[in-house]
Amino acid sequence: MAEIVSLKDAVxxxxxxxDSVALEGFTHLIPFAAGHEILRQxxxxxxxxxxxxxxxxxxxxxxxxxxxxVFSYGGNPGVGSLHRFRDAIENGWPRPIELExxxxxxxxxRYVAGASSLPFAVMRGYAGTDLMERTDVxxxxxxxxxxxxxxxxxxRPDVAIVHAQEADRDGNVQLxxxxxxxxxxxxxxxxSLVTVERIVEKLQPRPGGVLLPGWTVSLVAEAPNGSxxxxxxxxxxxxxxxxxxxxAISRDRDAxxxxxxxxxxxxxxxxxxxx
Amino acid sequence: MSVTADSSPxxxxxxxxxxxxxxxxxxxTVFIGVGRPSTAAILARMVHNPDLVLVxxxxxxxxxxxxxxxxxxxxxxxxxADAVVSVPEMFNYWIGPGRIDVAFLGAAQVDRYANLNxxxxxxxxxxxxxxxxxxxxxxxxxxxGEVVIIAPHTTRTFVERLDFLTTVGHGxxxxxxxxxxxxxxxxxxxxxxxxxxxxxxxxxxxxxxxVHDGVSVKRVRDATGWQLAIASExxxxxxxxxxxxxxxxxxxxx
Numbered sequence: 001m002a003e004i005v006s007l008k009d010a011v012x013x014x015x016x017x018x019d020s021v022a023l024e025g026f027t028h029l030i031p032f033a034a035g036h037e038i039l040r041q042x043x044x045x046x047x048x049x050x051x052x053x054x055x056x057x058x059x060x061x062x063x064x065x066x067x068x069x070v071f072s073y074g075g076n077p078g079v080g081s082l083h084r085f086r087d088a089i090e091n092g093w094p095r096p097i098e099l100e101x102x103x104x105x106x107x108x109x110r111y112v113a114g115a116s117s118l119p120f121a122v123m124r125g126y127a128g129t130d131l132m133e134r135t136d137v138x139x140x141x142x143x144x145x146x147x148x149x150x151x152x153x154x155x156r157p158d159v160a161i162v163h164a165q166e167a168d169r170d171g172n173v174q175l176x177x178x179x180x181x182x183x184x185x186x187x188x189x190x191x192s193l194v195t196v197e198r199i200v201e202k203l204q205p206r207p208g209g210v211l212l213p214g215w216t217v218s219l220v221a222e223a224p225n226g227s228x229x230x231x232x233x234x235x236x237x238x239x240x241x242x243x244x245x246x247x248a249i250s251r252d253r254d255a256x257x258x259x260x261x262x263x264x265x266x267x268x269x270x271x272x273x274x275x
Numbered sequence: 276m277s278v279t280a281d282s283s284p285x286x287x288x289x290x291x292x293x294x295x296x297x298x299x300x301x302x303x304t305v306f307i308g309v310g311r312p313s314t315a316a317i318l319a320r321m322v323h324n325p326d327l328v329l330v331x332x333x334x335x336x337x338x339x340x341x342x343x344x345x346x347x348x349x350x351x352x353x354x355x356a357d358a359v360v361s362v363p364e365m366f367n368y369w370i371g372p373g374r375i376d377v378a379f380l381g382a383a384q385v386d387r388y389a390n391l392n393x394x395x396x397x398x399x400x401x402x403x404x405x406x407x408x409x410x411x412x413x414x415x416x417x418x419x420g421e422v423v424i425i426a427p428h429t430t431r432t433f434v435e436r437l438d439f440l441t442t443v444g445h446g447x448x449x450x451x452x453x454x455x456x457x458x459x460x461x462x463x464x465x466x467x468x469x470x471x472x473x474x475x476x477x478x479x480x481x482x483x484x485x486v487h488d489g490v491s492v493k494r495v496r497d498a499t500g501w502q503l504a505i506a507s508e509x510x511x512x513x514x515x516x517x518x519x520x521x522x523x524x525x526x527x528x529x
Binding site for chain 2: 026027028051052071072073074075077078079081082085086089090101102103104105108109111112123124125126127128129130131134147148177178179180181183184208210231233237238240243244
C-alpha cells in the first residue's frame with residue numbers, strides 16, 4: 001500500500017538530481033504543487049517529461065531545473081507562447097536545454113509501451129514529417145501485412161508524478177474528469193507520487209473514474225488546491241485569468257524570477273500563486 | 276449573458292469564423308483545437324448543425340460548451356461531453372481509425388501543398404522562433420476524413436518553403452498521401468481572412484477558389500509567398516447573414 005507522507009518528504013524521498021521525472025496531467029490535474037516543491041528543494045539536471053509542458057514546465061525550465069525536455073506541445077493553451085521555454089531554446093537562458101520532441105500520439109504510445117513493459121509501441125504516425133529525422137522513431141514493417149508503421153521507444157521515467165482528486169488511507173487513488181496519460185505514466189515509471197486534493201475514509205466510485213490501487217503507487221501526499229492554476233474537476237476550477245496573466249509575468253526574465261521568488265520559492269506554493 | 280444589438284459589418288476575423296462554421300453544415304463529427312476553430316464549431320452547432328459532435332484533443336467527445344473554452348481541457352468540456360477518454364484512447368481508437376469527419380488545424384506556415392509548420396521558424400538547432408511543436412496535428416491530418424486549415428493570410432504564413440515540415444498536407448502533390456499510407460483525404464480547404472484556397476483536384480496544389488467580399492485577387496496573390504494558382508472562376512463569399520453574425524456576437528459575449 002502506498003504510504004501517505006507530506007509533500008516535502010515525498011519529493012525528498014523520490015526525486016534526485018539527474019532523474020527523469022514525468023509530471024503528467026493533460027490540461028486538467030497538472031501537479032503544480034509537486035513541481036513547485038521540486039524547485040524549493042533545488043533539484044537540478046532533471047530530464048523533465050510532459051506531453052504539454054504548460055506553465056509548470058515553463059516555471060521549472062525558467063528556474064534552470066531541467067537539462068533535458070521530452071514533450072509534444074509547448075504552448076500556453078489558448079494564450080500563446082511559453083516564454084521561458086522559448087528563451088531556454090532560443091537563447092540558452094538560464095541554461096541550454098536538450099530537446100526530444102514527439103507528436104501527442106507518439107508520446108501517448110510511448111507511455112503505453114512503458115506501462116505495458118514492452119520495448120516499443122507501434123502506431124501509424126510521423127510518416128513524411130521532418131520529425132522523423134529529429135526524434136527517436138523508426139519505421140517497422142507489419143509482420144503480417146507488410147504495412148510500414150512507426151515504432152516509438154517505451155518511456156520509462158525514474159519517477160512519475162500526477163495529481164488526483166482523492167485517495168483513501170491505504171493510498172488507493174481515484175481521479176475523474178479528463179484522464180490524460182496519468183495512469184500510463186504511473187505504471188510506466190520506476191517510482192511514483194500522487195498528490196491529492198483530499199484524503200477520504202472511503203473512495204466513492206465516480207463515473208469515468210480512474211483507479212490506481214495503492215500497491216501501484218509509491219507515495220501519496222495531500223496537496224489541497226495542488227493543481228492550481230490548472231484544476232481538479234468537481235473541486236477546483238481552472239484559473240483561466242492566471243493563464244492569461246502568465247504571458248506578461250513570464251515575458252521578462254526579472255519579472256519571472258521575482259514572481260517565482262515571491263510565490264513559489266518563498267514557500268507559499270501554487271495555491272496562493274494562482275490567486 | 277446579453278444579446279448584443281451590434282449591427283456593424285463583420286470584421287475579417289468574424290467573417291473567417293463564419294465561413295469556417297459553414298463548412299460544418301453537413302458533417303457529423305469535427306475535431307477542434309482552441310481559438311477560432313473552436314468558436315466556429317460552436318457557432319455551427321448554434322446556426323447550421325445542432326447535432327454536430329465536437330471532439331477536443333483532451334479526450335472530450337461530444338462536448339457541448341456554452342462558453343468558448345480557453346483551453347482544450349476546460350472543465351465545461353468534460354462536464355458536457357458524451358464520453359471522456361484518455362489521450363492514448365483518443366489517438367489510437369478515435370483519430371487513427373478515421374472516425375472523425377473533419378479536423379480544423381492552424382499553423383505558423385503553410386506551403387503550396389498545404390503542408391504545415393508549427394515547430395520552428397529558422398534552423399531547428401538554433402531557431403529564430405521556437406513554436407509549440409507538433410501536438411496532435413501530424414496524426415490528425417493523416418487520419419481524419421478531411422482537414423480544414425484556418426490561417427491569417429500573409430506572406431509570413433503562406434511561404435514558398437517551410438522551415439520545418441511538422442504536418443503533411445498533400446506532401447509533394449498528387450499521390451503523396453497514398454504513398455505515405457494515409458487514410459484521410461487531407462486538406463480540403465484553407466480558410467483565410469482574405470478567401471479560400473482549395474487543392475486542385477489533379478495536382479493537389481492550393482488554388483484560390485473564393486475571395487471574401489471586397490477582396491481582390493491581386494491582394495490575395497500579394498499576400499501569398501509563392502506564385503498562387505487562381506481558379507478559372509473565383510467565387511465571392513456570401514456575406515454573413517443576420518443570423519450568423521448575431522449568433523457569433525452573442526457567443527463571444529458570453
